[in-house]
Amino acid sequence: KQEVTQIPAALSVPEGENLVLNCSFTDSAIYNLQWFRQDPGKGLTSLLLIQSSQREQTSGRLNASLDKSSGRSTLYIAASQPGDSATYLCAVSRWALNFGKGTSLLVTP
């Protein structure tokens, strides 16, 4: 059974810092990996999708990497802003998504 783990569970940083969120998974037989953002009381917003054959994807200040063989992914957020405060979820896919428990990020002004 696929297990997805996210570290740390919570993170607080001052505005402007660069930060890294970590995700690990136990079964490398995946189609893709997705990073989501969830704001309190809201649904999930897809940030980045990395196909199993890719190594990384970038969108603005976000960069996600994938090392399928070691079962790891990282989400790098550059120059963090208070508006980045949210829970970030990692999910691996073989059609349906297996989610980690998320990292709760607080960026303080």
Add this chain to the structure above:
Amino acid sequence: DAGVIQSPRHEVTEMGQEVTLRCKPISGHNSLFWYRQTMMRGLELLIYFNNNVPIDDSGMPEDRFSAKMPNASFSTLKIQPSEPRDSAVYFCASSLGQEDQPQHFGDGTRLSIL
């Protein structure tokens, strides 16, 4: 573009009552997923459909839960009878059903069973 639409946004009902959650996927998407989110267990897949056919319902907790997709633009998740432990946020998501395509989520239904 309209995203995935779920209704109701909130539902509070008493134990034993029937609950029906509704989902309208993004037009043209042929895969639909129901997930449940709780503090203890996080987000878990309940069931998913491809071209209106249930593909994997192994996440459905028990016989009290049932899901249908009568056509490409509508799905329901029904709980009968409901129990307090069913309280959670239920999300519907849809995708183009290809491995390089992301899943798009609705805003969820927050369900409270008293």
